[in-house]
Amino acid sequence: MLKDISIGQFFPGKSIVHRLDPRIKILLVFGFIITLFIVRNLVSFGLIILFLTVTVFTAKIPVKTVLKSLKPILPLILFTAILNIFFIDGHVLFRWGWIRITEDGIRLAVLMIIRIVCLIIGASLLTYTTSPIALTDAIERLLSPLKKIHFPVHEMAMMMTIALRFIPTLIEETDKIMSAQKARGADLETGGLMKRAKALVPILIPLFVSAFRRAEELALAMECRCYRGGEGRTRMKQLKLTVSDWVIAVFVTAFYIVGILMNLWIPALF
């Protein structure tokens, strides 16, 4: 049951979106988010939605999966919408007791919903089309200027790699421990919140002990393979920017700028 959890939700593929350099992809997603929050006219939003749709289809990500990624943030969307509709001042459209709905409220609610939905889809596209290892690599490379201020960039990337490597192993182990405790009569499924929380203790303690043991063995194995930190390390797969990476980067950035500039000529939604 625990095995079904997929991490990073990576969909392997060979599309342009998949092959784009992960560093560029991360930066473009950042650019996307910034654009999303500057833009405030309908035409630009239309363009952004078109851009997302085109990307989803070129990456061949099933639309169903994309929509599914919105499910966990549904409460957040509803909450923002309600707050905006009821608590923004302006031209009153409807009033009942102390409840009132304003035109500006509705506009802002729509704007925020579009923003949040686009934000989540845009960010999920990054993890859908980039393998965890490429992401870690890209983050390490993008943050490498921080080494100058003694930020442990390599160590952080290594931690991410090891975490990703051990998540399935530890999930499997949790499953095993749970079965072992159930076989000894542990009751994990009934009772109130406190009782259930307490029932987790006999699962977490063995899990922690084993995680520490694994860590020790892994450290030894890494030392045996001459690991001594990030200094002087090379990589088998080096990230290289190709011409098409640059073309895409320039094209998409130009697209963002056009979207932002439209704010100047087209009346704002809010």
Add this chain to the structure above:
Amino acid sequence: MKKLIQFKQVSFEYNHESEEEEPVAVLHDITLSIKEGDFVAVLGHNGSGKSTLAKHINAILQPTEGVVWVDGIDTSKEELVFEIRQQVGMVFQNPDNQLVATVVEEDVAFALENLGVESTEIRERVDAALQQVGMYEFREHSPHQLSGGQKQRVAIAGILAMQPKCIVLDEPTAMLDPQGRREVLKTLLSLNREKGTTVVFITHFMDEAVQANRVVVVDGGQIIADDTPKAVFSDVEQLKKVGLDVPQVTELAYELRKAGIDFPNGILSVEECVAELQKALGG
């Protein structure tokens, strides 16, 4: 043949945190040399000191007394530790706890990346290492999709990529199913025979030890036997005394001899045993 690994009167003690407690002696006055191209099986029951012995070979542990030389380098020289670890790779018992990366080929590349090898050369050596252990088709898999035996072969490939002269394996088959055990042993035998890699193989499976060309038996931190498998397994009584088993066929021969039947000593394989039985029955 050149002596690759030499132990000279090596003793090792674990120190306790507190001063009052006596240090625990694990190895006692061990003198041992391993030639290039040897396939040495190290036998001993739990706590005999066989793992400690192995950890001395690639400078994870340094002797309390005595000297260990690896390819002419004294392992107590800390500045040369990585030279030694490049020459002697070590594979551990639990395959899950020695794979670092989320993709097989990235894991095999790990040691080479640490050593600062050029990326094109890493690629070549990784592919070659994966082919040697027969895991090339799985290069893009994630370790958790593999079986125990496959993971252990990936771990071996990760060591092979460094092109070491010697591989030390600390009970690499203890956590594997029979299928995985066969895969790993086959890989090691072919490495030893085709590439001349020295193998030091710690195990408590007797049928695996039989495949070696030399067997070292460790008990109580001392070497009590060091000879060919045939000679070592001939002394069934001594092995039983230190809590070790002998291969089934050797045991059968031993029991037959004890029952007064004329049967030769040191039978290691089923084929040999069948031939001898036929002789005994026919004659």
